Amino acid sequence: MTAPLHEARPAGPGRALPDTQQGMRRRNLARVLHTVRAEGPLSRAAVASRIGLTRAAVSTLVDELIRSGLLEELGPERPGRVGRPGSALAVSGRGPAGIGAEIGVDHLAVCAVDLRGTTRSRAIRQGANRDRSPQPVLAELTELIRQVVAEAESEGLWPAGLAVAVPGLVARDARTVVRAPNLGWHDTDLGTLLPADLPLTVDNEANFGALAELWLGDGTPRDFLHVSAEIGIGAAVVVDGGLLRGTRGFAGELGHVPVQPDGPECACGGRGCLEQYAGEEAVLRAAGLEPGEDRVGLLAGRAAEGDEGVRRALRDAGTALGVALTGAVNLLDPESVVLGGELSGLAPWLLPSLRDELARRTAGPVCPVSVSRLGPQGPLLGAAHSVVRAVLDDPAAVARQA
Amino acid sequence: MTAPLHEARPAGPGRALPDTQQGMRRRNLARVLHTVRAEGPLSRAAVASRIGLTRAAVSTLVDELIRSGLLEELGPERPGRVGRPGSALAVSGRGPAGIGAEIGVDHLAVCAVDLRGTTRSRAIRQGANRDRSPQPVLAELTELIRQVVAEAESEGLWPAGLAVAVPGLVARDARTVVRAPNLGWHDTDLGTLLPADLPLTVDNEANFGALAELWLGDGTPRDFLHVSAEIGIGAAVVVDGGLLRGTRGFAGELGHVPVQPDGPECACGGRGCLEQYAGEEAVLRAAGLEPGEDRVGLLAGRAAEGDEGVRRALRDAGTALGVALTGAVNLLDPESVVLGGELSGLAPWLLPSLRDELARRTAGPVCPVSVSRLGPQGPLLGAAHSVVRAVLDDPAAVARQA
Missing domain, CATH: 3.30.420.40 (ATPase, nucleotide binding domain)
Incomplete structure (x- = not known):
């Protein structure tokens, strides 16, 4: 996951992936995952008919997504349908979670969202951050992140990445706060001050708020x-x-x-x-x-x-x-x-x-x-969901990481 | 060519084409044509090495482009190179041409541009168009178009499409002038008033000017x-x-x-x-x-x-x-x-x-x-080049039409 997790991309899932056989497999993994998320629970046959691939091809893709912990089988479908009962598939409620964080002028907040889009854990701390130096603020934020990650892990989730919303301009490296006048920060690389074990994306709060609106509005x-x-x-x-x-x-x-x-x-x-x-x-x-x-x-x-x-x-x-x-x-x-x-x-x-x-x-x-x-929740939710979207758009990248 | 010829599209040639074997062939035709245009004259082997396809695959694509009149062979390459001499390929100076037209407040202009980007024919008529009704203005413009197309045809070119720049707002159908206050036109479908035998795109003059700047600046x-x-x-x-x-x-x-x-x-x-x-x-x-x-x-x-x-x-x-x-x-x-x-x-x-x-x-x-x-020439050149670009980005569409 080297590219910014939430970069603007063409309409379809995974369209930015390279135009090769390998890229096509990765795009198809994304199609299966998006389809089950949007319309599941679904049998393998139902997924195949919806995305226009053969049942055999879909089975191979599904097996890979189950092995990576992104899909799970709910057991045989209810009887009454035509043909042999297939096992219904759903997006996993365990597996990867997106960790979102927000640095506000008057508060810090962190949450974990699973692949289904459910917020599973959340922590907030009120307190003025204006004109505080980045180190103590990010140390506090790191504490909250550890707390939320631990809670998520206790429910069988694992953090796929961290996205942080800030009230300021962020460079295209998606790490450096160029200017956050209301915090008093400039040219601050958040990457060195946050947990190194989580892939990091930093962005402006308005951008994450807009993405939340787009995805959840x-x-x-x-x-x-x-x-x-x-x-x-x-x-x-x-x-x-x-x-x-x-x-x-x-x-x-x-x-x-x-x-x-x-x-x-x-x-x-x-x-x-x-x-x-x-x-x-x-x-x-x-x-x-x-x-x-x-x-x-x-x-x-x-x-x-x-x-x-x-x-x-x-x-x-x-x-x-x-x-x-x-x-x-x-x-x-x-x-x-x-x-x-x-x-x-x-x-x-x-x-x-x-x-x-x-x-x-x-x-x-x-x-x-x-x-x-979504009101004031938008930026925090947008941050967490941007990590989840990145997993849905390229599940193969996460599978390698898991 | 149903989509607007100059629609915003992702970076690479033909990226908007569908993700199928057929789409891949069409994208590869575009890659060959763009490569020869940018770096030609080139041998088949040189094209193959530049775009990462086999020599055999490139030969098939080149043959199709030659049959459609988009590429031409210049004869054997100069000696002194390693291996058997290949025939050098160049973009055709005959074949399809883009017809650009401009409806100005004080003038009408038309030009023809070949696949190499050279303006091959041009006609201008001065005269105030303000508050004239669309019919006589477009009848005059049609005369100029016929004249420029006839000149282009006498040099072995054929018109691949017509793009018209107007000083006003154009609907997303790329035909209807919604509002051109300085002409006094509104809700005018130019499609019914211009030669029906040419695929038509109408756009705002600022848009065509910007595209000219992008491509020719x-x-x-x-x-x-x-x-x-x-x-x-x-x-x-x-x-x-x-x-x-x-x-x-x-x-x-x-x-x-x-x-x-x-x-x-x-x-x-x-x-x-x-x-x-x-x-x-x-x-x-x-x-x-x-x-x-x-x-x-x-x-x-x-x-x-x-x-x-x-x-x-x-x-x-x-x-x-x-x-x-x-x-x-x-x-x-x-x-x-x-x-x-x-x-x-x-x-x-x-x-x-x-x-x-x-x-x-x-x-x-x-x-x-x-x-x-480019100065005042921008919009007219942008219009003509937008037709040429559409051919370069999806040569298969033109081949079917030719």
Whole structure:
């Protein structure tokens, strides 16, 4: 597993594998595994008819997947079907698990997800990480990872890889945090500070949030823009079911799109960036509140109580988001915009002015804006599921590793 | 050739073809043709060693390509090489040609390009097409197409397809002009108004300009933003060597990115769109000039003479472009921005303020901005070459058609 686990890839499972006999076998292993996961329990004959291979070919592939612990036999199918009863196959509830981790400005979280997509273990620790150096933060995270892995192992799972979501820009090596202003980190190689025995992928929280939306959301299209926020505002661009990463891996920096070219100065060097109008701290300032730890909770609470100052600040933030998203929608023509991450908690007060602004600036049909059902869980789930997806997309790589 | 000829596709030739024995043969035909085109003249043995197939397999593929008129034998290679002399192969200078056409606001143009990439015939007609109905414009264009095809045929070529560049939004059916405000056309199916005997692809001029830059430019990266203009301002987003089209095919509408949210009203329904500051007519207005036919020529001429009003108007347009491009660069993280099409003629006066603005608003390394060497020829060349590329990427489709 040398390539980033969650790299954008063409539609079908395993399409990125080489165009050789060996590559074809690996793609077919992925097809069998994906089919059983999506439609199982299934007999070998049912899998064969669904993917258009012979029963004999499927049997060989299934045997390999059972040996690797990725599929399991549930025993003979219920009677009443035509022909000799086949043994029903299901994706294993033991076998490999994806370990997801999240470094938030105010918390750390880790979870383990099995091949069926079930979260099997989870650990969270609250506490401000702002301006702490990476070493103690990652030492704490490592503790949580060990705890979650031990729990998963006690249920017969083994960790296939670790994916870490961070609130910052990550280099295309999928290890180095180039800039995480709200943690105060830059050019930090997380690979040297995390357990060396797990294949590692680090990515921006907005990217993992978008992947969670793509994989676990309710009817999410394959082309959408995912907007999320902690203190900064990030976005992820999903095109044809894959992340658009950009040359350096920095695509999706919605927070620094200018919305008022002569507006207030921003830490990025620009003026009037979206973050100056719709970032959590900007909204708190506009509402006359002090930034504390549970910023979204504070704003949502006050807004729900009817605090007119907070409501007006959120309305203005929604308008600024609408201006920036008009630009993004004009450039990308996505099928929809999804508000996710911490931002989803403020959606009731942001959405009306955001939608108004988008509609006011759009001649034709307006791009629909929805709110993620995954909410703040998105990035952590996206991280864990990216490891699981990598196993499903190339089971042969994991079999070699097991 | 049912799919759009120039659809974004993965890196290798023919990668979109199905994963079957038949698909593998078609991909291998494409590999042979691309290899000879890039490195020819080459012997069969040289081709075999370059693409990693046996000499016998390559001979079969070469025979098929020669029968279809895509490759030709130049006769025995020069002596002095080791072994029995093989016959050198080259891409045919007869065989299929790509017919490109451009519907401009002030002109019509058509050209024919052979498989080697050489323009073999060309026709241009000046004249305002603004607010003319599609029928007479396309009747004139059809005349030019017939003329160019006849010239190409007299040199032993045959037209493999027709690609038409238009200054407007094109539906994903690659036939229907949804909206071309500067022609006054909307929902116009060009398929019914152009020669029915040629496979047709219609696309936005910015998209074809970007493809020309990708294929014919000097060291163009595989991830870039191409900005062009006639009266409107369009852009095309190239990601990993393919166009990002968007859900409806409308991606790249840079002209309607807001740069001053409270600025002047725009025909799109918005306010303060880039087009209100950097479109040709806005710049003419700002400079106190009347919009005529050769708008870019007029502006470039006056600016070169030192007209301070024109220079200031262009400087301000460059600043507005810089604001809009800051947003685009933050969202897409391209390797570079290329100014092409008619806009390239104004680059000397736009670029300084554009680059300043981008640098002022960027914390890290600034995204480089360059000017297309293809200039206003880009869209027409991109159209013709898109037909040629489609032949190179799937020669079997053309062989069946020939």
